[in-house]
Amino acid sequence: MQKDRLFLPTFLVFLFTLGLVAQPTTEDDLLAALGDEEPTILVDASFKTNRVINLHSLENTAPGVMDFKISHRFGFVDQGVYDLFGLDNASMRLGFEFGLTDRLAAGFGRASYQKTYDGFIKYKLFRQKTGEKAFPLTVAYISTVAIKTIKPPTDKPKPYFSSNMNYTHQLLIGRKFSDKFSFEVAPILVHRNIVPTAAIDNDIILIALAGRMKLTKWVSVNAEYIPIVAGNIDPQYKNSLSLGFDIETGGHVFQLHFTNSTSMSDHSIFTETVGDWAKGGIHFGFNVSRVFTLWDKRS
Amino acid sequence: MKKFFLLLAFATIFMAQANAQKYGTRKGTITFDSDTNMEKIHAVNNTVSAVIDAKSKKLQFAVLIKGFQFKKALMQEHFNENYMESSKFPKATFKGEIVDGDVNFVQIGSYDAKVKGKLTIHGVTKDVTVPVKIEMSKAGAHSTATFKVVLADYGIKIPSLVKNKIAKEVTIKVDATLPMLLKRNK
Incomplete structure (x- = not known):
């Protein structure tokens, strides 16, 4: 037994x-x-550049790379033929962005809208990975600061330096769902040091939604919507809505789009958008991104 | 019952022994060079898997396309996204055997040989014959090979805009030291 x-x-x-x-x-x-060891691989190229349109994307400037950006927003298209649908006027921004490590990027820029200087840092807290140590999402924290240097009307008192400061804190959460489709959600807090009246809040909260769909290997269609969800704001300001294409040609990425935001500095994209899509308050615009390799990321 | 345990022990040892004639690594190197007047492109992959079976003279290589490291990040992105489509075709593989040359795996020395087999890149499989050098030492079988690959043969399309920056024919160098596999890694 x-x-x-x-x-x-x-x-x-x-x-x-x-x-x-x-x-x-x-x-x-x-x-x-x-043995069947499965390597862990970072998911890359969720977006063609580090911007969806106005909003930061899940991608960072690669380490050792400088991304030089020239961005234009022409006048509102509802101005008609007289202004050649806005092409006679342009709001512009020059930006320099640097990849410092594979998680950390920083940049600065200068926009003609209210003569604004801006800077940001962006840190990837989590990165989407496949394989043994798979992780489903990319999460990045972005902090921006901007200062308006436009002179006030001569009859108004000169503002303090700090009155022109504006800040944003953004938490990007997103995923490359497939080769073609990526999507991100971002809770955003905007703080303005000075607002025009007591009825208007200094702090505004928004939730941004943005995605891209690749049409071919070289072209994708992008969209972003950034609604204000909390905080009192002057009713003339609208939620930012943009729609566009990314076209990649070797070392350049051309982003062509329609947006109701005039500014290209984060806080004013979020809280100072005046265009109304329904009434033709739309800008045609572009971002041209050109990357330069400053140092070998492998070293 | 005792007999049974004895049989089990023998079987296990025998099975483990069967591996002793194999050489393998996960840390082989493959480099990729595209050389034109406009641009020199160089990429390295240090995570090549390779196994040679000394008895059957068969060998296999596999490499993850995403593991190729370029100097310029954008090149690496284009390589994966637009040319190699590495999420669709994550690996390049070679399966073949030593057909020419008398490689003595138990004798220290350098051997020239040829391997013939199927090379799969970008989802396209082609028959290739490549000269290899195998140096046997205490460290194992050090294998090196250099050969050219015509991109169009493997369905890799280069847009006309960058045609003169990317060579039609790229040079692939394989360099891997394969220690003897005594037992399973896991």
Whole structure:
């Protein structure tokens, strides 16, 4: 009896051992002899550049790379033929953005809208990965600061330096769902040091939604919507809505789009958008991004 | 019952022994060079998997396309996204055997040989014959090979805009030291 009871478990152990050891000896798959280790791979290229349109995307400027951006927003298209649908006027921004490490990027820029200087830092807290240590999302924190240097009307008192400061804190959460489709959500807090009246809040909260769909290897269609969800704001200001295309040609990415935001500095995209899509308050605009490799990221 | 345990022990040892004739690594190197007047492109991958079976003279290589490291990040992105389509075709593989040359795996020395087999890149499989050098030492089988790959043969399309920046034919160098596999890594 004793024997019989031991037989089955022993036999199973034997089969198990056999299976474990015999597996790599199959002639067809020699590489199985190395074991089935699955490497962890970072998911990249969720967006073509580090901007969806106005909003920061899930991508950082790569380490060792400088991204030089020239951005234009022409006048509102509802101005008609007289202004050639806005092409006679332009709001513009020059930006320099640097990839410092594979998680950290920083940049600065200068926009003609209210003569604004801006700077940001962006840190990737989590990165989407596949393989052994898979992670489903990319999460990045962005902090921006901007200062308006436009002179006030001569009849108004000169503002303090700090009165012109504006801040944003953004938490990007997103995922590259497939080769073609990526989507991100971003809770955003905007703080303005000075607002025109007591009824208007200094702090405004928004939730941005943005996505891209690749049409071909070189062209994608992008959209973003940034509604204000909390905080009193002057009713003349609208939620920012933009729609556009990314066109990649070797070292350049051309982003062509329609947007109701005039500014290209984060706080004023979020809280000072005046265009109304329904009434033709739309700008045609573009961002041109050109990257320069400053140092070899492998070194 | 004793007999049974003995049999089990023998079987296990025998199965483990079967691996002793194999050489393998996960840390082989493959470099990729595209050389034109406009641009020199160089990429390295240090995570090449390779196994050679000394008995059957069969060998296999596999490399993850995403593991190729370029100097310029944008090149690496284009390589993966637009040319190699690495999320669709994550690996390049070679499956073949040593057909020419007498490689003595138990004798220290340098051997020139040829391998013939199927090379799969970008989802396209072609028959290739490549000269290789195998140097046997205490560290294992050090294998090196250099060969050219015509991109168009593997369905890799280069847009006309960058045609003179990317060579039609790229040079692939393989360099891997394969220690003897005594037992399974896992």
